[in-house]
Amino acid sequence: MLIEDVHKAYGQVRAVDGVSLRVEQGEFFGILGPNGAGKTTLIEMVEGLREPDRGTIAVLGTTPWPRDVALLRRIGVQTQASAFFTRLTAVEHLRTVAELYGLGPDAADRSLAQAGLTEKAGTRVDKLSGGQRQRLAIATALIHRPELIFLDEPTAALDPEVRRTLWDMLRALRGEGRTIIHTTHHLDEAEALCDRVAIMAGGRIVALDSPGNLIRALDAPTRLSVPAGRLSVHKAEAVDGVARAYEEAGEVVMETREPGRALVAVGELTGLDQVRTRTATLEDAYLRLTGSEHTA
Amino acid sequence: MSTYTALAKANYKAYTRDVTTMFFTFAFPLIFLVVFGLIFSGQRVTKGGLPYINYTAPGVLSWGVGNAALFGVAFTMMHWRRDDILRLIWRTPTPLSSVLVSRYAIALGVGLVQAVLFTAVALLPSFGLHLSGGWPTGLPVLLLGVTAFMAVGLVVGSLADTPEAVAAIANCVMIPMAFLSGAFYPITLMPHWLQDVSHVLPLRYFNDGLLNAFSGQGGWGDFGINCGGLVVFTVIFGAIATKTFRWSNGR
Numbered sequence: 001m002l003i004e005d006v007h008k009a010y011g012q013v014r015a016v017d018g019v020s021l022r023v024e025q026g027e028f029f030g031i032l033g034p035n036g037a038g039k040t041t042l043i044e045m046v047e048g049l050r051e052p053d054r055g056t057i058a059v060l061g062t063t064p065w066p067r068d069v070a071l072l073r074r075i076g077v078q079t080q081a082s083a084f085f086t087r088l089t090a091v092e093h094l095r096t097v098a099e100l101y102g103l104g105p106d107a108a109d110r111s112l113a114q115a116g117l118t119e120k121a122g123t124r125v126d127k128l129s130g131g132q133r134q135r136l137a138i139a140t141a142l143i144h145r146p147e148l149i150f151l152d153e154p155t156a157a158l159d160p161e162v163r164r165t166l167w168d169m170l171r172a173l174r175g176e177g178r179t180i181i182h183t184t185h186h187l188d189e190a191e192a193l194c195d196r197v198a199i200m201a202g203g204r205i206v207a208l209d210s211p212g213n214l215i216r217a218l219d220a221p222t223r224l225s226v227p228a229g230r231l232s233v234h235k236a237e238a239v240d241g242v243a244r245a246y247e248e249a250g251e252v253v254m255e256t257r258e259p260g261r262a263l264v265a266v267g268e269l270t271g272l273d274q275v276r277t278r279t280a281t282l283e284d285a286y287l288r289l290t291g292s293e294h295t296a
Numbered sequence: 297m298s299t300y301t302a303l304a305k306a307n308y309k310a311y312t313r314d315v316t317t318m319f320f321t322f323a324f325p326l327i328f329l330v331v332f333g334l335i336f337s338g339q340r341v342t343k344g345g346l347p348y349i350n351y352t353a354p355g356v357l358s359w360g361v362g363n364a365a366l367f368g369v370a371f372t373m374m375h376w377r378r379d380d381i382l383r384l385i386w387r388t389p390t391p392l393s394s395v396l397v398s399r400y401a402i403a404l405g406v407g408l409v410q411a412v413l414f415t416a417v418a419l420l421p422s423f424g425l426h427l428s429g430g431w432p433t434g435l436p437v438l439l440l441g442v443t444a445f446m447a448v449g450l451v452v453g454s455l456a457d458t459p460e461a462v463a464a465i466a467n468c469v470m471i472p473m474a475f476l477s478g479a480f481y482p483i484t485l486m487p488h489w490l491q492d493v494s495h496v497l498p499l500r501y502f503n504d505g506l507l508n509a510f511s512g513q514g515g516w517g518d519f520g521i522n523c524g525g526l527v528v529f530t531v532i533f534g535a536i537a538t539k540t541f542r543w544s545n546g547r
């Protein structure tokens with residue numbers, strides 16, 4: 001998938017403002033960004049639902065706009081608002097979609113099982129829980145075994161346990177060699193799943209790299225913390241290798257660029273059993289890059 | 297073809313599982329039949345000497361069928377677009393014609409069941425409908441009437457983005473038309489200029505076609521005019537519908 005200098009405006013709002021990126025076959029690619037960053041608009045242009053104002057898009061070697069039926073057979077899209085046929089059960093909905101792709105009912109049953117919804121086959125779509133609806137939406141997107149899969153915030157509003165089940169499902173898909181483009185709010189998710197991530201803000205890509213490189217590029221200090229009673233801030237500042245120390249939420253926090261040395265020194269003073277370490281996460285990189293730098 | 301059957305099945309299940317709407321679709325014309333029956337019981341229209349029911353029954357039936365076709369199709373289109381079901385269909389290799397033809401099949405089926413049920417009740421002795429031997433000419437009229445009102449429904453369903461808007465627009469279209477086209481009030485009793493105006497309303501042709509079929513009036517010329525009128529409205533609103541159709545809300 002190749003995107004070159006794509007623009008899209010809704011009236012005065014520049015939803016996507018000059019985005020270029022290239023996603024390779026078999027890649028698990030994340031698009032991160034706050035609400036209104038333009039993620040959904042970008043995906044809608046790539047699937048061919050909207051026409052870009054400017055720029056070019058090539059998906060699996062063809063232009064998605066206007067509607068290209070041959071291309072649509074090769075891509076699967078899960079949208080944020082899950083759409084199901086009115087008043088049908090989960091399995092009836094999937095069988096209808098299967099028929100629209102010219103597939104038999106076995107494709108629907110397989111997709112239902114893959115999403116772990118076999119037990120809910122006979123439940124009306126309007127009676128499913130939030131998590132079940134989201135899984136049914138993914139099952140809908142995967143029914144025709146697409147090579148390229150778009151998932152628009154598939155885990156929004158899911159509880160942590162269901163989210164993890166979904167992660168396993170997504171990892172399995174990548175294992176099969178499918179290309180996945182995934183937008184999310186959850187940074188831990190991008191860190192855990194994606195080969196590369198693009199961070200979007202205000203319709204532009206502000207960073208694009210592997211999660212590991214984005215974190216390293218931050219060059220953020222490692223933080224060690226111990227319960228406040230164990231060590232005073234004053235003593236903490238004097239510890240070998242510690243650059244800065246402060247008290248926060250009942251803990252003394254020490255920032256260091258030499259975590260090994262500092263850890264040994266702290267261990268000598270307080271013992272290691274109560275020491276916690278925290279390194280920078282994708283969240284830190286994200287917050288800095290999207291300009292909402294409350295924590296760093 | 298299989299995309300058509302898939303959508304027709306989905307439409308059919310959605311329709312028959314909405315018991316409230318289904319009940320009122322079929323009960324509504326019957327309620328009017330009873331009301332008009334009470335108002336006009338035993339009276340005869342001077343010309344031709346047929347009982348009043350022979351004027352009210354085709355009027356109420358044409359209006360009820362047209363109303364159901366317009367509302368049903370407009371609601372489906374608005375709803376499928378608002379809930380992104382049209383987008384879901386758009387992503388599959390389904391042609392737009394399958395979406396429309398499958399919904400058309402449902403509208404025709406509903407219209408036919410309405411007509412059979414309604415006529416059966418009107419034929420009961422207490423209502424006393426007199427059905428002429430020429431009644432089969434009502435079948436093509438029914439088919440063309442459903443088609444014309446479905447075309448109007450497609451336009452309404454594209455203009456309106458909420459159920460409230462569908463109801464508001466559809467009522468503004470259907471309620472005045474009930475009186476201005478002779479469906480609820482005999483056309484011959486209206487002022488001449490209003491009789492002329494009624495020719496720009498599709499319900500005029502639908503109602504006249506059914507009236508002639510029920511009572512065995514009018515010749516093939518009238519039959520041709522009524523069918524032709526409905527075809528013209530179908531073409532006009534069908535053309536507008538193709539211009540206004542949207543797969544999704546938003547620009």
Ligand SMILES: Nc1ncnc2c1ncn2[C@@H]1O[C@H](COP(=O)(O)OP(=O)(O)O)[C@@H](O)[C@H]1O
Nearest residue numbers: 010013015034035036037038039040041546547
């Ligand atoms: N159909 C639309 N009409 C007008 N403005 C829109 C439409 N869709 C999105 N926008 C605006 O475009 C911007 C990007 O939206 P979106 O692509 O949905 O972002 P995200 O998915 O990252 O939250 C937002 O400011 C949003 O308000």
Ligand SMILES: [Mg+2]
Nearest residue numbers: 039040041080
């Ligand atoms: Mg979005």
